[in-house]
Amino acid sequence: MNRKQISSGSTFEKQVGYSRAIVDGNWAFLAGTTGYNYETMTISDDIVEQTEQCLRNIESTLKQAEFNLRDIVRVTYILPDKSEFEKCWPMLRKYLGEIRPAATMISAGLATDEMKIEIEVTALKQSEWF
Numbered sequence: 001m002n003r004k005q006i007s008s009g010s011t012f013e014k015q016v017g018y019s020r021a022i023v024d025g026n027w028a029f030l031a032g033t034t035g036y037n038y039e040t041m042t043i044s045d046d047i048v049e050q051t052e053q054c055l056r057n058i059e060s061t062l063k064q065a066e067f068n069l070r071d072i073v074r075v076t077y078i079l080p081d082k083s084e085f086e087k088c089w090p091m092l093r094k095y096l097g098e099i100r101p102a103a104t105m106i107s108a109g110l111a112t113d114e115m116k117i118e119i120e121v122t123a124l125k126q127s128e129w130f
Contacts, residue, residue: 006065008038021061028065028123032078033057034115047079047116051088054119055095062123071123072101078118082107088117 006021007013013020021030035050036043038057044050062068075096079085085105110118
């Protein structure tokens, strides 16, 4: 299988040297995704709204890679303020509740202070015979 790079078109990807996602065979590895609305280049002050936008961005990237949310097998949540994680749970259940991927939450600083959550996922497309 060929390795395929997925780009969001951001110049930052080229400057830093990373891809929005890498597809290798039946696997898709998505870079950490924040709550920026790429159409308006804005980010909400609200962590719940940022969480939903992260998941929309992830869904869009997965679609570009010919995957979908149901293919997610692993997710990592990164939050600067761990006390805000519980606020995200309803949104996480909305998008991932039926999928229930393996998950880890890490409390760490993010690239800018306006970012309240970053989500990274790994997806596996199941073969037809499964």
